[in-house]
Amino acid sequence: MLRYLLQRGASSLFALLIITVIVFSLSQLSGSPVDALLPDDATQEQIDIFIREWGLDQPLWKQYLTFLGNAVQGDFGVSLKWPGESAMGFVLDRMPATLRLGGLAILITLIIALPLGIAAAVYKGSAIDRIAQGFALLGQSMPNFWLGIVLIWIFSVWLGWLPTSGIGSFAHLILPAIAIAWFQISALARLTRSAMLEVLDAEYIKLARVKGVSEWAVVFKHALRNAAVVPLTYFGILAASILTGSVVIESVYSYPGMGWVAIEAIRGRDFPVVQAVIIAYAVIYMLSNLLVDLLYVIVNPRIKHG
Amino acid sequence: MTETPILEARNLSKHFTISAGVMTKRTHVVRAVDGLNFDIAKGETLALVGESGCGKTTTTRLLLRLQDPTHGSVRFAGEDVHALKGAALRKYRSRVQAVFQDPWSSINPRVRIRDFVAEPLVVNENLTSGEVDRRVHEALDAVGLGPAHASKFPHEFSGGQRQRIAIASAMVSRPELVVLDEPVSGLDVSIRSQIINLLKDMQAEYGVSFLLVAHDLATTRYLADRVAVMYLGSIVEMGKTDDVFDRPSHPYTEALISAALPSTPGMKRNEIVLGGEVPSPLSPPSGCTFHPRCHRIIGDVCVSKTPVLSPDPAGHCVGCHLY
Amino acid sequence: QSTVVVAVSPLGADSNLYWTTTGAFILPSLQTLVGQDPETGKYDNSQLAESWEHNEDFSSWTFRLHPEAKFNDDWGPVTSADVVHSFNLHIGDDAKLSGISQFREISVGAVDDHTVQFDLPAPDPNFLFSHAGRGSLAIYSKAQFDAEGIEGYEAAPAGSGPFRYEGRETGQSITFSTIADHWTGASPEFDEIQFRWVSEPSTRMAMLSAGEAHAVTLPRDLQDDAAEAGETVLASSEGAMQTTMLFTGQFMNPEAEENRDARSYAWADVRVREAMNRALDRDAILEALYGEGVRTLPVYTMDPRFPGYSEEIAARFDEAYGYDPERAMELLEEAGYPDNFENPKIPLVVTSLAGNPEFAQMAELVQAYFDIAGIQTEMREQDWATGNTAIRGFSADFVTPMRNAPVRPSALGVQIFFTSQASPHLDVGDPELNKLGADLVSETDPETRDAMLDQMFTRIFDSYAHLPMATVPASVVVNSDLVEGWTFPGTTSSGLSHFELIDLK
């Protein structure tokens, strides 16, 4: 068990290492930070100081090693756009906001998608199924930023129920969370439906019915326990897409989370922060996948017993 | 039938190393096949029978060079099969063919029947496409399918027809040995007899040797000239089919044959009840691997000493301390 | 308790230490030396300096501070020591302020408690601009620094303005309370003002409509929509920004050593440049971009408010730059592009990444008009940094939109955008302009300076050295149910200032 998780952890670390290389080389490809960070009328002297300060005159591999060495200690340098903030510190600062938003989005997704998917599978071919599938298709075909803006107009401007943007109360979270969850609901509902259909076809479900088990218990005890593996596997991807969704949605809702940081930092050529935020995303993704591995073992005793 | 053997297996063994579980680093060795010795003569059918997991399929995979043995060797026409290379290997490939159990998964659903049947010819021999077509039609004809079927796809055929196609493909390169891994157990009774007859006819016509793996003892008896009974990776008894079936010597063979249900009602049978579970090949019992379930156990020797397979003058071999 | 909320797009940098930003937004709690009149934009003594004078050749400036000026939160009166201290902070190594390089050569000293003197390395008649419009020097409290260090500033810098710094949510908002009995007598009608950084214009619009914000900045088209919806659009009393499209590369001097590729630029030929100018229907373009009432700009960086403005050039504008596609085509033919200017295509830069929404549209409109005249262009999505890198490396080959905000004094602007004097990479490579630029720096006689500037603008104008566009006021949209009015001159970097004048309903 522990060994299994350690093994997964080690491969995640390897993946992270590669990601640091990618992240580092991306910053090398782009226009020089000199032009992003210094005013248009900077003098040559100013430029020279800057280059020395940022080590831009060192050979590339040296720059990478320095970068990696510091990165391991969580040190990505100081933010250029938010002076005085350490890059990683700033990202970590914003992380709870994103986790809160993402958490709520995941919650909404689960609360709506799972019952919807289950109901669609159990009542396959019925009106519920058709509605669920229609909803799922609709969800997958609407650009999320568009949805985000429409939601603002409906719920904040016309109805005046919820704040348009920003952060603070729980009410601030609702609209962006829905906008992020929208696509995921359809994806997860589809997935749950098909996994449930598969399982409901299984022999052991027949056996449960033969025993005289009620339909409710057949669905929620026998089928769900086995079908759960599929949505669970999706959880890792879900986490990633919710993070990705947050980039756009946080921008629409001016919600200062990691996604917002990512965009602002890239726009402002704030490389330390860009690097920190990408690594932070990757770490969250890896951790959520480790969590999925852990849950796997719990949900599915077969793994535990080799 | 006692000519020079076309295939000889000597001390053939295959051990698998598997990890014991996700949690530990320990590994186990599965002795799937352990020290087999047998020959197959030209035109002869040798059957391998035994319980599930006793190593029958693994043996066939070793002969077919789908896997390499841990110890021992397989010689085909005098040459070590696992040392073949290049042209010699290609030659071997066209001389040894196989038919598998599941008629649904043994034919590539995306390939036309013609191409499927022709594959052994196409990859091993340099024939014109006209020649290939001729041979394919010949082979299809031999299994009772008209040439019109050649351009169809597998899903247009029933299980029985698929098994005929598989046989046609196995026979198209005029092989000297065909490995049959449970060729009829996936088929319905009414179709099964068609295939069994077909196999018999093929052998009679082409003089090909068969290595037959079968679950069903009646089928084995009907098709095989000689039978090798396997238990936990080893052969425990081998001899002429009638000898083995009518006068089983090894206690396991006895039990196995007595367990088979006669196909007519009211027939008396003395069923020998085997105690215990089938042991796992992960930790085979010491000495004679059958001793924990044996009804004729003679004493400590069974627990401590591995019996050797010794032939009697008639060529009937038994690996048991009783003999 | 009343809070005024102003939503604007996020700033380039988010910091209490003004000198570590490039200078887009000065905290309203801080003051500069020189103020500006909200109506006319003229320099006045509404900020810390009560009066000022300069020597004959503009190289030494003395400011007298208001004796009653004091820092909020009991950090004491504002004295020369605070000015010297602040100045030293602003020229430190971590300073990134636009224009700060000129400051580094200056020596500053306290004459007495309330008098400071700046000694400049070269004459600078426009020195006040650095203290007002551009606002390069914000005055912090030395007392606070001595007591709390830089951390004190980072936490809550004490200022002398009519607002008290209350706190910020990084990247999100910054809040100030108002000072009840401010030394200037300014007394805002509200208790608090909060600035919110919101990047999506439609979200800002929604905030305004939902009553969440009192005032927001919006792109032109949304301003129209907001006006239609009953909100009020307030324009600054003065032009806040000039826009243009610049040719890159030192095309006026194709012989220059570092300008290897200039010969291949189509616009190295003055006829092509004229043709491109003639191809544009400026009235239509500007109406589409900025609505009515926006002034066309004869020469980028030339402004009637500042010395060097030439009526004569302005009068000739229509004749020389007026919309005339036929003439454009003739010129192109003369220049050797008889039919449909095929290759090379001219890259037009769009920089939506950097958040200049109207630039994308400007490029699209310009492209459409060029197309009519047979000038082939292609859009290039490119951010400032990449563009600057190319310009610096003399590999720039595009036409790029540019803005001058706040509108600089003509002498300053022309140096930056056209001569090698202030920015070594942006100049057009014209020896004559460069020479005039160099002379202008040391020239102190106002009349001679005027003449020289006139010469420079005429040269730029006559050689069609760019594609001038418009002078645009800063504007802000206010919720008409909440806000009565607000007068601001539009002369600061962000366009917004004089928050104490926001007049609530």
Next chain:
Amino acid sequence: MAEVQISAQRPRRSLWQRSRDFPILPLAVLLIVFIIPAFFAHWIALHDPYVPNLRARLQPPIFFGGTWEYPLGTDRLGRDIYSRIVHGAWYVLAVSFIGILVGVVVGTTLGLIAGYVRGWFDGFVMRLVDISLALPAMLLALALAAAMGASFLSVVIVVGFALWAYFARQVRAEVLLLRNADFVARSRVAGSSHFRILFRHILPNVTNTIVVLATLQVGIAIMLDASLSFLGIGIPRPTPTWGLLVSDGRDFIATDWWIAFFPGLAIMLTVLSVNMIGDWLRDTLDPRLRQV
């Protein structure tokens, strides 16, 4: 045995037999909003999509006070929304098609080889899959755009990058099953080389999966393209990609709603139809993929 009988009882129905439940309506929609415009834009557009007509700015659509001249209204520069959508179809088609092609080629090749050879290469590819899933495509796009500037190429790379891992994973999983199939063993017995087995026997058996997955990814590709345009790093102006049209009109949802609405509708209808056809293909060709 059980398995054998199940398949014995339900022989594969041919595509033709299944075509009876082909979703006609989605195909029609797709043709009308997507395919025909993409290939015949020049004939069916009413106006030049690039040329502003400053006198006809912000015309509402027909039935909302507009005229037949601009059936879906005009944008801020007076360009015909309908003509822009029609012209944009081509780019949407090209981006999704080429991007997915990149994803298919890279993902399938790596997945095939990884699943077949196993061992360290498999481990390596699966790590790459992890990595690519761990890097949100949007961030990569932003970084890439910052690095090399936004262009058609960068969008295609991002789409390909975002999708290849899904192909690699699915193909690998299937190859793992297929490589143990009897017909592969049979082919090896017959003497086929690994190359022949991989490309003659295994690849044709994963093509259904690839086709189905690719169809289902079209929606994701279009959506990604739209999001990139939203962030200002999509295909550069003035190309009227649908994402750009929606994103340009997004500020006016409350007032001049038609600017964003119709391109948004085009995206929605296209993605919807493609997904429905993808679902049908999946059910028809490859029910195993139900969990995709």
Next chain:
Amino acid sequence: MNTSQTDALLDVRNLKVEVTTKAGSFFPVNDHSFSVKSGETLGIVGESGSGKSMTAMSLMRLLPKHAAKIRGGSVKLDGRELLTLSEKEMRKVRGADISMILQDPQTSLNPAFTVGDQIKEALKLHAPGGRKTLRERTIDALRRVKVAAPEHRVNSYPGEMSGGMRQRVVGAIAISCRPKVIIADEPTTSLDVTVQAQYLRLLKELQDETGMAILFITHDFGIVANLCHRVIVMYAGRIVESGPVAKIFAKPAHPYTEALISAVPSLHGQKERLTTIPGQPPAPTDIVVGCPFAPRCQYADARCHSEAPPTVAADQSGDHTTSCWRAVEA
């Protein structure tokens, strides 16, 4: 025909099941009538797809919800009509009065629960009791099917057991509430010869012990010959022959039965060439006129191809019936 047998425990009359698929609809169970007595084993043989499992599932009223519908007939258990019971009442019958052993031991146990939990669930539903008694009865059920060390095995997951053991657990679930009728749908097909023999012996012992009736579905004539008292032979959704096992083996009345019996190689007899039945059974959706077996039948004449044969007695005793024109003529 054995009409209105008063001692029948399970009496099925004219049962008809319709299956609707996209390719068309058909009757995999077409007018089936049969009955079983307590303590009796009825074999159901027939080719794959002939409708054996459909028959079984319709008795349990567990047909696939959308695809299949019962279209008529009656199923009486101990004189009580099952087809008209409400779903709730039927649930009480399932597992308690009539139970079933499914085909595949590999997949018929839920991998996510211990075998103990799965047996206990059946017990709890039909004979509730305290925790401890339930546990004891669970262990007892395992012991009855001869699982070694049942106290430990209750906590095992199905994945940890061998195929034979799993099938015994499935058996334990089926008999745990001492049902009157057990339907065994090919319970031994995937088991080894020796394991199969053990399992069949176990079933016989349990039957002797409880007096339950067994409906044994198989396509193995060996099992029929050794285990069953009576047998019905199905072909393409119809019962083509039914009667006591001894009679049918001795003198099959239907050509299909006859061919089937002689197509099986014998373990002990002569190695003469096997009889084969040419051709394939019809596809379920094929429209059959006349006798469905006619295309493969060596005796078929014109009438066989045009008119469906009625079910008639094959001999005087009346317990052996068949549907074949040859028997009608005889």
